Amino acid sequence: MLIIPAENAVNWKRPPWVTLGLMLGCLLVFLFYQSGDDRIMDEAIEHYLDSGLQELEAPAYEDYLDRRIRFDGESERVHELQEFQQLRQDNESFWMAVSLLMDPEFYQYLLENRDVIWATADGQRWLESRVAIQENYIQHLSANQLGLVPADLSLYTLITYQFLHGGWGHIIGNLIFLFLLGFTVEKALGPGRYLLAYLICGALSGLVFSAFSVGSHIPLVGASGSISGLMGMYVAIYGLKKIRFFYFVGVYFNYFRAPAIAVLPVWIGKEIYDYWFAGATGVAYMAHAGGLIAGAGLVWLLGRTWLQVRDEFYEPEEDEQDARFTTGYGQAMASLGRMEFDLARRQFEALYEHYPERTILLEHLYNLAxxxxxxxxxxxxxxxxxxxxxxxxxxxxxxxxxxxxxxxxxxxxxxxxxxxxxxxxxxxxxxxxxxxxxxxxxxxxxxxxxxxxxxxxxxxxxxxxxxxxxxxxxxxxxxxxx
Known part of the structure; x- marks a missing residue:
């Protein structure tokens, strides 16, 4: 089930420049910086296959997966083990190499247990060849360079990981949600505070993920933690006000109205449930939950000071503004008709303050003056x-x-x-x-x-x-x- 707030429309007269800039930044990083990953990976696989390491690692990998299933209770890896066994049976050397090289936990397992797994000569040969491939190629992949690795946490990766993505499906999905949520939060907070709050939510989301993945060498990439922060800020800004939500279940979709903040525990609960019961899907559920809590918490803690919502955010929509203008203009014209010029002037001045783009008001003020x-x-x-x-x-x-x-x-x-x-x-x-x-x-x-x-x-x-x-x-x- 998917639930998305859908209360506002974009005002293209005042474009959400920061949101569009963040989207462009993610896209440029993906297209230019991360585009080198394919070349690096191809070279790594070529050297890996030439070194003959696959013959050493493939049996060890099956044993490694079997241990994780039997002793660590990771039943979701049964499918992974079956797929790898099928690759070995079909002699799919390329895809076997991809599986072996792209599992950083397995690499750490081999480093710690090589003397137990292989004879001394084989262990030494593995160490010399595999470490070279790891240092010359694998560590130069974008996810390992600028992704968030819980076992090697650093301040700058708490920011940089937010701009990396794992593929076209990943980045397109994130950019859509970034736009749907970002333009509203940017309007509410203003460009500068919005950008800072976005990055802070991403950093806090990364810290929550790291806390639940202590010692993991699997890098976290993607803007979904930051975007979850936007979701938390979005509903916290509206609070108890009823707003529209779009929901999608299977092939059915519709809208419903509810107090904004009431949906927050549903979102958080879903992420925590999926973390415990969805299995190894590759989705950073706790990063999402951390982002949701961080976004809502920032607004609640700082909503009266640094993150105070701008007054213009609560201005009525264009149709409502037109109705208010028509009413106010009619009252001012009625005062003119009764020759109550001072009252008419004050009414036109009040209208002109709220609608400075309407020249007719200035013309009336000029004629009265x-x-x-x-x-x-x-x-x-x-x-x-x-x-x-x-x-x-x-x-x-x-x-x-x-x-x-x-x-x-x-x-x-x-x-x-x-x-x-x-x-x-x-x-x-x-x-x-x-x-x-x-x-x-x-x-x-x-x-x-x-x-x-x-x-x-x-x-x-x-x-x-x-x-x-x-x-x-x-x-x-x-x-x-x-």
Missing amino acids: KLRPDLPEYPKRARELMNDAMNRRQPEQMIDVWQEYLSKGESHQPLAAEDHNRVLFTSLKQHDMKSAEKAFERLRNSGDEVLTSEACRLLIAEFEKQQMEPKARHYRQILQAH
């Missing part, structure tokens, strides 16, 4: 609307607002030289020479010599281009006077 052109609100809103018009590439509206301000507000609070200069540039681009000249006169009267001289040169060049020599001569005279 120009009822009192003597107050500072009018030039403020005029500049905002001019800037907004330019950002929306509507230069005509910018010029219209500027001209209206000249007639209503300029006598009370003149615009700055920079404002007139922007209008001049815009007018020239629109080939509106009348507005450009008008803007130049306002700029000239502002007393800014540098901007005036530059604007004069632009007008000369434009009039020369249009072969309007009298106009060009006029502005050359003005420039010489400066």
Whole structure:
């Protein structure tokens, strides 16, 4: 059974850059760094078969598996023993070599018991050849270089193992879950804290795995512990709030709603159950359980301080926002209709604070401000609307607002030289020479010599281009006077 939270959709206007970066990092490591494993393994097998070690190790491997089954109670290895015996019977030297070389526990067993397993001469021959293959090839495989080996634990491998994967199926599955969970947690925590929490969960997951695999030489690789941490953070962030979960059982799938945190013990219980009863599947169940506990624990312990959820995470979805906007906008327009201008202004300001991208609100605030052109609100809103018009590439509206301000507000609070200069540039681009000249006169009267001289040169060049020599001569005279 598979249960996945499915409460949110991705907002591609604000992409989850860290999640996408983590996915890309895992993919690049797999494609470029781990791609050398096949070559290393082929060379190791070639040297292994040439050395004749298989004749020594194959019988010892059967005995090793038989001991693990009979004395250590590892009944799940019966199938492994049967498969290896079939390989020997079919004389499948290549696949036998793969089995023998890729079992690090068996290698340690041989190191410790070679004097018991073989005569002195054979044991010495094995040691010289096998150790060389191990050091020159096997230890250079990505999993042994940067994977998490419980018997040889180091700080850096607690991070690096999270970016390694064992095959295409492994990495594709992890990347899908990383994306499904990551974009929501990244939105909740913010990019920096999300990345740090992700890596910490992976490290804690690795420590839990190592605690249950003390002395093991089998390396752990994969992002599943970190992703389990995301699952723990996800449900802890929502807490008792009911959210949607997608579930899959056999060929049947559906959705259900439940308090988010109620699913956490189900996930943890499933991983612990599988650890004890699923047998040797190659899945690091305790790493998953450790990640789940680590993720939820971090949010519970630090959710009011370092891992506090950002306010915008709880903003309503777009449909709900539209409904709120429509209601608020209707109330503000009703106030306008009753000529309650102060109330309408406050209502439009409140809406504009939450919906700054809606130009209609700024236009209403501008129209209300120009009822009192003597107050500072009018030039403020005029500049905002001019800037907004330019950002929306509507230069005509910018010029219209500027001209209206000249007639209503300029006598009370003149615009700055920079404002007139922007209008001049815009007018020239629109080939509106009348507005450009008008803007130049306002700029000239502002007393800014540098901007005036530059604007004069632009007008000369434009009039020369249009072969309007009298106009060009006029502005050359003005420039010489400066």
